[in-house]
Amino acid sequence: MNLFQLRAFDAVAREGSFTRAAARLFISQPAVTGHVKALEEHYQITLLRRTARRVELTEEGTRLAAITRAMFGMAEEAQAMLEANRQLLTGRLEVAADGPHRVMPMLAQLRARFPGITVNLRLGNAQETLAALLSEHADVALLTEVEPRKGLYLQSLGDSRLCALLPVDHPLAGAADDLAIDALDRQIMVLREPNSITRRTFDQACALVQVQPRVLLELDSREAVTEAVAARLGIGIVSSVELAHDPRVVARPLAGEGLLNRHMIGCLERRRELRLIQAFLGLAA
Template sequence: MNLFQLRAFDAVAREGSFTRAAARLFISQPAVTGHIKTLEEHYQITLLRRTARRVELTEEGIKLAAITRAMFGLVDEAQVMLEANRQLLTGRLEVAADGPHLVMPMLASLRERYPGITVNLRLGNAQDTLAALLSEHADVAVLTEVEPRKGLMLRPLKASRICALVPSGHPWQALSGGVEMAQLDQVIMVLREPASTTRRTFDLACEQAGVSPRVLLELDSREAVTEAVAAQLGMGIVSSAEVSQDPRVHAVPINGQGLTNRHLLGCMERRAQLRLIKAFMELAPSYPA
């Protein structure tokens, strides 16, 4: 069995692209293609489907990817042990986050301390971010409202509160003490999709307070909510950790119970001592509250 071929396959499986796999391995794209072609021909198996836009794993490819991910994960751990005393100068870190606002200052701190590290950042909703971490497509992740589970290491970052998002000039903008939950009853709102963590927290708080906003639009991104509020289609909600500097909108505190979210930094326990992951996780205690 040729480990170079397996390493090439593993890189394509992780990256979903021959080009990105080549960059990951610091070899040419034809070399990656050749390794995988030889592997498939030798074992008379199809591991990848190549389309115009992306590379997809076959059923056999999915099974092999699970093995190679674990196998080369152990190789990475062996490298950590052998290089424990070397200075952290280079490397690549896969980071996932359910929003940009908390992770960007951490990436800035990482770059300041270790300028040679390359970071690949993937942004998605809370479910996608957690899934990326658990499947080890991400090394570390910034998460919101994740419960402890076996094999997952979590460190607290900060807490945030849900605020009302109103268009600039709205009467509530002048309320220094914020608004009460009861004032949101029957108010026309534009909100994230129900699967959004911020939306779930808000819906539960409304239910507990006996408040029923009128949801006019459900949108799949924070940016879309901001645009809808700016267009005066309704009021939105936003986490205090993700308040936009857009002058067209204004965040107003909401007074009530159950409007707090916890943000955490996570990695898989078995990989916590990998040098790049450890370096990033150590940024958590110094993150401003």
């Protein structure tokens, strides 16, 4: 079956004229006539009656026109959808992040610029976020302390500093300057699980200066750390990008070596040029 012939017939059936059909298809009128003639001759069927004033459909032509109108109507609908996606009027973006604090402002910017875009956000720890990106369950991901690897495009989002989170009435909570990391030696602490990036960075920084905090509670979320500190169970460690106003606690940036975390936005290198991914990467810039 020749789709060019069917497309020419469909245009004539819609326009009722070979001349207008040619204009619709951006081809010559003899080309339209030739396609329709070839279709009729191949299937030994008369689809159109040509009169001096107009073109009329035969009974068979009317039946075929109902089919081609539906068929090419769906093609036009598909083209409209794809064109809207190309212009970022519509589309769906799968985003993964290892925390909500950096990604939410970016999603707000995306919504303001491209209100027709639908976003699905999945939050997880650093390992889960990277795994979602590498397995293509996410188009883009906000990551922390990820090493470069082949096939992965990374773009810097800046650094954050580790902070000590203290109960508001703790003896170390009063000063406004940075808190030296050695002040945490032998202090009772409530920390994230060992696989957390925040915990790993803190442990490495303590090892550099031989600080030995007393970790009496390990928790699996930032919110749990805040609640534990507010309940005076110990001192917590949080990233500066995760700080939220809470009158029960005070955050003091830590001073020392190795207390910074690098934040990045990433995507698969081979998908980097997709317009929707490009739009999101542009927000980071």
